[in-house]
Amino acid sequence: MPFEVVPIKPQIGAEVRTDVATLLGGERAADLRRLLEERVVLVFRDLFLDDAQQVAIARTLGTPLKEGGGEDGVYRISLDGAQNPKADYLRGAFYWHIDGSTQEKPYYATLLRPVVLAPTGGETEFANTAAAYEALPDEEKRALEGLRVVHSMERSLWYVYPEPSLAQVEAWQRVRPKSCPLVWAHASGTRSLLIGATADYVEGLSPEESRRLLVRLREFATQPPFVYRHRWRLGDLVIWNNTAAMHRALPYPADCGRLLIRTTLAGEEAVH
Numbered sequence: 001m002p003f004e005v006v007p008i009k010p011q012i013g014a015e016v017r018t019d020v021a022t023l024l025g026g027e028r029a030a031d032l033r034r035l036l037e038e039r040v041v042l043v044f045r046d047l048f049l050d051d052a053q054q055v056a057i058a059r060t061l062g063t064p065l066k067e068g069g070g071e072d073g074v075y076r077i078s079l080d081g082a083q084n085p086k087a088d089y090l091r092g093a094f095y096w097h098i099d100g101s102t103q104e105k106p107y108y109a110t111l112l113r114p115v116v117l118a119p120t121g122g123e124t125e126f127a128n129t130a131a132a133y134e135a136l137p138d139e140e141k142r143a144l145e146g147l148r149v150v151h152s153m154e155r156s157l158w159y160v161y162p163e164p165s166l167a168q169v170e171a172w173q174r175v176r177p178k179s180c181p182l183v184w185a186h187a188s189g190t191r192s193l194l195i196g197a198t199a200d201y202v203e204g205l206s207p208e209e210s211r212r213l214l215v216r217l218r219e220f221a222t223q224p225p226f227v228y229r230h231r232w233r234l235g236d237l238v239i240w241n242n243t244a245a246m247h248r249a250l251p252y253p254a255d256c257g258r259l260l261i262r263t264t265l266a267g268e269e270a271v272h
Contacts, residue, residue, distance in 0.1 A: 002017060017044075041128075049113055057237075067264060078259045094249055098196045100242065100267060101178070101180070104178075106269075108268045108269075110240055111262070112124070112260050127221050128226045130244040135225075148203045149179075150177050151180055186269060190244065194271065243267075
């Protein structure tokens, strides 16, 4: 039962050296959840999983979600409309974001593995929003306490469609936005920043002040010490703690066939 943990960077990431049988058995699930809290992003090499194995591993860690009308726990990340009917929407993944930020319980974690690699680009970056918060000066932490930020699907889609039609905007606005604390105080005692592409505005601030604050925090949280860039290889599996990380894909040719399989775990902790 091999299980070795090698930190990748001081503030984020760990490579977990183990085998498929150990992950499928679930005997290390508690260790993996602890590592997701501590290291935020976990990298596994040379596993060469299939869809069923990926979902089975996910079930040892939480509850896989059914996305996009497909089978439970299997969602195809591709800019090819034949692979994913919502391929255009996935272009929003090129911007820093937290999955499920408008949900009552943002998604707990995500498992991702490559099936077809991009010839150039296509790396995935992760930013530790808990480590970034802890690195803020104490005075700024106090200033952020009590502030609330409104997250909306509409805000993130303006990145993808800078000149939308009225019909598009009206459709986006049918998805209800959510007011969240700017600093998420987790039950574990950890605090993390709730920012990213869905962060629309900070309540009580002028539009100009709000934009400056959200951009400044995003720039702070995505400095190199807090960021891990994953260069995909076939056989990889990456699991990240979605409650303490933003992520984004780096650009790649839209027609290259790049395909990753995502399994998302249901949220476990509400944001109020």
